[in-house]
Amino acid sequence: MRSLATTCAALALTAAALPALADPDPADWDAVLDEARGQTVYWSAWGGSTATNDFIAWAGDRLKEEYGVTVEHVKLADTADAVTRVLSEKQAGQDADGAVDLIWINGPNFKAMKEADLLFGPFAEQLPNWQYVDVDGKTVQTDFTVPTEGYEAPWAMAQVVFMHDTDDLPERLPNMGAILDWAQANPGRFTYPQPPDFLGTTFLKQVLLEAVENPEVLMHPASDADYDAVVAPLWDYLDELTPALWRSGRAYPASGPAQLQLIADDEIDLAISFSPGEASTAIADFRLPDTVRTFVLDKGTLGNASFVAIPYNSGSKAGAMVLANFLMSPVAQVHAQDPEVLGYGTVLDMDKLPDADRAEFDALELGVATLSPDELGEVRPEPHPSWTTRIAEDWQSRYGTGQ
Amino acid sequence: MAFAETPAAAPRATLRASRSTLTFVPLLTLAAMLGPICAGLAGTVLPALGWYPAAGTTALDGAPIRALLAWPGLADAARLSLTTGLAATALSLGIVALVFAGWWGTRPFGMLERLLSPLLSVPHAAAAFGLAFLIAPSGWLFRLAAPLIGWDRPPDLLILNDPWGLSLTAGLVAKEVPFLTLMALAALGQSDGRRSLRAAQAMGYGRLTGWLKTVFPRVYAQIRLPVYVVLAYSMSVVDAAVILGPTTPNTLSVQIVRWMGDPDLGQRLVAAAGAVLQLALVAAALALWRGGEHVVALVGRAWILGGDRGRLDRVLRPLGLMAGVLSAAAVLAGLVALVMWSVAGFWSFPDVWPDTVTWRSWSRHGAGLAEAARMTAVVALASTGIALILVLGCLEAEHRSGRRLTRRGLWLLYLPLLVPQIAFLPGLQTLLLTAGADTGLLPVIAAHLVFVLPYVFLSLGDPWRAWDVRHATVAAALGASPRAVLWRVRLPMLLRPVLTATAVGLAVSVGQYLPTLLIGGGRVATLTTEAVALAAGGDRRAIGVYSVAQTAAALLPFALALGIPALAWRNRRGLHG
Numbered sequence: 001m002r003s004l005a006t007t008c009a010a011l012a013l014t015a016a017a018l019p020a021l022a023d024p025d026p027a028d029w030d031a032v033l034d035e036a037r038g039q040t041v042y043w044s045a046w047g048g049s050t051a052t053n054d055f056i057a058w059a060g061d062r063l064k065e066e067y068g069v070t071v072e073h074v075k076l077a078d079t080a081d082a083v084t085r086v087l088s089e090k091q092a093g094q095d096a097d098g099a100v101d102l103i104w105i106n107g108p109n110f111k112a113m114k115e116a117d118l119l120f121g122p123f124a125e126q127l128p129n130w131q132y133v134d135v136d137g138k139t140v141q142t143d144f145t146v147p148t149e150g151y152e153a154p155w156a157m158a159q160v161v162f163m164h165d166t167d168d169l170p171e172r173l174p175n176m177g178a179i180l181d182w183a184q185a186n187p188g189r190f191t192y193p194q195p196p197d198f199l200g201t202t203f204l205k206q207v208l209l210e211a212v213e214n215p216e217v218l219m220h221p222a223s224d225a226d227y228d229a230v231v232a233p234l235w236d237y238l239d240e241l242t243p244a245l246w247r248s249g250r251a252y253p254a255s256g257p258a259q260l261q262l263i264a265d266d267e268i269d270l271a272i273s274f275s276p277g278e279a280s281t282a283i284a285d286f287r288l289p290d291t292v293r294t295f296v297l298d299k300g301t302l303g304n305a306s307f308v309a310i311p312y313n314s315g316s317k318a319g320a321m322v323l324a325n326f327l328m329s330p331v332a333q334v335h336a337q338d339p340e341v342l343g344y345g346t347v348l349d350m351d352k353l354p355d356a357d358r359a360e361f362d363a364l365e366l367g368v369a370t371l372s373p374d375e376l377g378e379v380r381p382e383p384h385p386s387w388t389t390r391i392a393e394d395w396q397s398r399y400g401t402g403q
Numbered sequence: 404m405a406f407a408e409t410p411a412a413a414p415r416a417t418l419r420a421s422r423s424t425l426t427f428v429p430l431l432t433l434a435a436m437l438g439p440i441c442a443g444l445a446g447t448v449l450p451a452l453g454w455y456p457a458a459g460t461t462a463l464d465g466a467p468i469r470a471l472l473a474w475p476g477l478a479d480a481a482r483l484s485l486t487t488g489l490a491a492t493a494l495s496l497g498i499v500a501l502v503f504a505g506w507w508g509t510r511p512f513g514m515l516e517r518l519l520s521p522l523l524s525v526p527h528a529a530a531a532f533g534l535a536f537l538i539a540p541s542g543w544l545f546r547l548a549a550p551l552i553g554w555d556r557p558p559d560l561l562i563l564n565d566p567w568g569l570s571l572t573a574g575l576v577a578k579e580v581p582f583l584t585l586m587a588l589a590a591l592g593q594s595d596g597r598r599s600l601r602a603a604q605a606m607g608y609g610r611l612t613g614w615l616k617t618v619f620p621r622v623y624a625q626i627r628l629p630v631y632v633v634l635a636y637s638m639s640v641v642d643a644a645v646i647l648g649p650t651t652p653n654t655l656s657v658q659i660v661r662w663m664g665d666p667d668l669g670q671r672l673v674a675a676a677g678a679v680l681q682l683a684l685v686a687a688a689l690a691l692w693r694g695g696e697h698v699v700a701l702v703g704r705a706w707i708l709g710g711d712r713g714r715l716d717r718v719l720r721p722l723g724l725m726a727g728v729l730s731a732a733a734v735l736a737g738l739v740a741l742v743m744w745s746v747a748g749f750w751s752f753p754d755v756w757p758d759t760v761t762w763r764s765w766s767r768h769g770a771g772l773a774e775a776a777r778m779t780a781v782v783a784l785a786s787t788g789i790a791l792i793l794v795l796g797c798l799e800a801e802h803r804s805g806r807r808l809t810r811r812g813l814w815l816l817y818l819p820l821l822v823p824q825i826a827f828l829p830g831l832q833t834l835l836l837t838a839g840a841d842t843g844l845l846p847v848i849a850a851h852l853v854f855v856l857p858y859v860f861l862s863l864g865d866p867w868r869a870w871d872v873r874h875a876t877v878a879a880a881l882g883a884s885p886r887a888v889l890w891r892v893r894l895p896m897l898l899r900p901v902l903t904a905t906a907v908g909l910a911v912s913v914g915q916y917l918p919t920l921l922i923g924g925g926r927v928a929t930l931t932t933e934a935v936a937l938a939a940g941g942d943r944r945a946i947g948v949y950s951v952a953q954t955a956a957a958l959l960p961f962a963l964a965l966g967i968p969a970l971a972w973r974n975r976r977g978l979h980g
Contacts, residue, residue: 042926047933048940050767057770073771074925075936081664085924088668091459092836099843099924188559194650251564251650258941265541265752266556286749287942401476401652 024318026126032318037068039319043308044082045104047075048255051281055342058335063326069319074100079198083109086118086311097315102323105152105309107144107198108385113309114151120310120317122150127321129328134349140305144382145219152307155327156336157345158274159379160206160301161294161371163259168269172295176210179270180237183244190270191245193259194252194400196392203272204391206302208234209380218383222390231391235398242399249399260287276376277343280367284340293369300378305347330357339367425803428796435793436819436856439831439849444682444822446830450675455833460672467672471680474673476652479566483648484655484684487568488638491575492692496630498576498730499583501723503622504614505716508597511724516588518731519581524906524957525734526914528935529950531574531646533737536744536943538570539563541752543740549753557752564650571648573733575637580730583629589865590625594618609713611720616707620700627696628813632820634692635685639823642916642935655681656825663829663921674829682826689821738954745947764944771933772952779913779929779956781844786851787908790859794904797860798867799889808864816860819853824917832921847927850918851911859908866900899968906960913957930956 024032041063047053053073060071076082082103089098105113113119124130133140133154140154141147148154162173168189173179183190193200209215211233217226242249246268253259259271260282266289273279273294282288308327310320326332330353333346350358366372382388449455452463460466471477506512522530537543540557549555563570596618603613623630644654652658655677662674744750748759765772801807808816828850835846870893878888894901919932934949 044925047936050937050940050942050945053771054767072926075928075933076925078664081925084664084668088833088836091456091668094836099926246559247561248559250561250566253941254650254939255941258939261941261943262541264749267541267559267752286747286944289749289751397475399651401474401479 023120024321026123026321029128032321033067035318036322039316040070040072041101041316041319041323042072042074042099043102043323044074044076044100046079047073049257051342055336059323059326059332063323067322069322071323079103079105079109083113086113086313087116089313090118095313098311098313100311101314101316102308102310102320104306106304106307107382108389110143110152110307110309111146111385114146118312119151120312120314123310123321124148124150124153124324127153127325127328129325132330132348132352133328134347137349138305138347139381140347143307144304144385144388146385148307152309153324153328154305154307154347156306157303157347158306159276159303159345159376160202161273161276161296163263163271163273163279163292163294165263165269165289165292167291174298176207176237180241183241187244188246189268191252191259191268192272193255195395197255199256199272199274201388201392202274202302204234204395205383205388207237208391209302210299211237218387221384222386227390234391238399263292264288275343276345277339277367277370279369280339281343283369290368294371296371296377300380302382303379304382330360334360334364337361338364339370343367343370425796425800428793428800432793432797432856433815435852437815439853440819440822440827442834443827443831446834447675447678447827450672450833451679453672455672467676470673471676476658480652480655480658481680481684483568484638484681485688487572487575488634488688491572491579491637492630492634494576495579495583495633498580498723498726499587500615500619501719502727503587504611504619505720505723507614515727515731516584519584521958521961522581522731522734523585524910524961525738526931526953526957527578527640528642528646528916528931529741529954530578530734530737531643532946532950533741534574534577534733535563535646536740537733537737546753546755554753563647566649566651568649568654571644574643574647575640577730577733579633579637580727583626583633586626586629587622590622593625594621607712609716611716612711612713628817631689632817634688635821635823638685638688639681639825641825645935646938659825659829671833678826678829681823685823741947741950744943745951747944764948768945768948772948775928775930775933776952776956778927782848782851782927782929783909783912785848786855786912787859787905789852790855790908791905793856794860794863798864803885816857819857828917828921835922843923843926847919847923850922851915854915854918855908855911858911859904862907863900863904866897870897898971902964902967906964909960910957913953
């Protein structure tokens, strides 16, 4: 009888310990590197921008060379696709070797995955390159107010800027009210990506941030009690703006990069971007005219970090961690910040870097259309994800279905 | 396949030996084609009613249908599916009928025919992108017109993504005219059109009116199924609708794909309900079209009895030719625009040509392009290879047993093309996941096979049956077994149609978007899925590169199909042609 109980207990213990045994431990980095060699990492990342696609291909080449890890970019039309994928795998009981090994993620998608226990971790803060990350100065440990707790690793900082074609709109616009006035005076010359595209939703949030009386309320989950009252000014603003939009708001560009084409064709003169360096990069690439410059609003603009996370059922967790660590490395960060490549803000703290690496950052030419860190002004934190989800949904029924 | 018993053509003794292996091929073919459809439909209908254990609901309470009805865009999306589908089908058929009626057998017709045939293999997505580059307010047509009208910036006109689906309809027409033209050409070979037309002309009928009154009814009876395919396809297309269709709201099919991709698993039930609605809409439209056939027949009979000799010929003849040329020119000019953008440096409005020409876009996409091309080739070659084996097996079984494909068999063959992809692929994906089968390359090949099989069968069937069986009799008399007859006489003689069927199969596979996207789970990236994924980014240079590569991948097999027989039989003059 006793032996039976012991056997059962032993079995239970083994069963409980098994997943932990199977997963690589980021604290033992050499073991991670050993295990990673030969693995293939399927990195699910939004595939709509050729600049990011090129960067991911570059990272893949470096990883193959230095660590023997193969990176396959699974180009997504929407990050939610990867989330769905992992979720349905979990529902179907496919708990090992899922289709997704690494996801470029933030905000509501991270919240959804973390709450559904779909993520591997914590791992991020044990990665060797975490030592260089700017933990105090940048929002790398919270994601849209949700604590990351090591379940995702930051790799780029983003901040809202507005791109304007100085041929037609020479002066910067100081606030959302001025943008509305200008749009109404120049009908058809402004638009934003169609929500639920993340950049389109970001535009809505930027409006909301300026329109609400007390922005503090946005830091807490939206409740039915106050939601309608808080967002009412947003709908008022859009009701005024929409008739003055490009195509009178009957069609919208599908994504951020699609706006670049519209500026290049001189269809619009003003567009939102979530990357201070995007305009300079696009000018270098012929995708924007060299008359484009950027500006931020007087009261600051939204900013956040881009992260990568590893699904709980990835079959290449070690390889994925090697990739996540590489993305935080000074060499990858300097490459990403180069306006000729991506023009993304770095997550690293310059004071923590070795001198040689810091010199590389200092040597970067930021590009004609990129604002200096001082000029970028105040970074406003992202609202709680619940606001994002609800305004994107409501936008669709208000403006997205021709009603 | 359902075959009817007819007197056996092959000698009995040879028949028994070969029957064992070959009898299963038609069954296997049927299973490969219809199995996924039936499974997929089941996997769609159950969730639509609320049964979806993966999302934790097993209540068959119809909640997803109520959620679908609550979507504010539903009425518009459903209306769009009907109007774009019916309009595209009616216009394509009308243009094809006018071109044939007015010009069949003339020199301009021959030229138009040569222009249209290669366009058949241009993938829908590439044609749609090309058209978008032409007709957008910033596109080529407006650039040409800009100096005349004095535009220095593109006019703020809602042309692409218009809420009425007009650009989408135009894009579909441009692609379906070549398809129906080819189908009508094949049908004409079997109807005694030339003599009918001569008789009508002798009685004083104009060429166009005479053709419509005497030949068209017979031709239409033969191309009825292809016309239905066009209708079902146009109503539920996804890739062309993503590129050209409206966005506020989307067409129903695009919205279903969006629901499928929502992080909230519950939305998949709404997607399933939408898919069922899409299926019902297609069924209703087919019924409506069938009713329309009767009306047209009634009116047409009165028109024929009226004895009008062709008062409108003078107007309709040039009109038909213009429409035919326009639809071909739109696709061709669109392809040229794609090529231009793929090598363009900075190119602003209203410049007709880019400032500089550069290979930069090609070299920067080279690596990704090569990988996607490799994957495209693997899937296309595998699915077409399997399809070819199955189809040859079916046809040989048909030949040796002496059974012919019946009318019901033909319907079964067309079924994969009539059931909208969007109605059963989501269900199939869900089933695969629930069954724990890894999505990836093999399921994608199987899914492609569903659509490649019917086209290979349709394209090889007629030339195969047209082969003179007396060749077999002679060979058998010389001591050849049925197997030797097949391998040493029939296949070599039919090399050209076999290669053409292969090219058709490859082109069909290259163009598949939804099966690759949904069944591949994102891991299988072909030229088509990459190109459509780029649509959202609006980077015309990248789109140009991928679309040109995609078109080349579809056209190359046709060039080979023309070249190989000439090369293989360079010392066998009798086998040419």
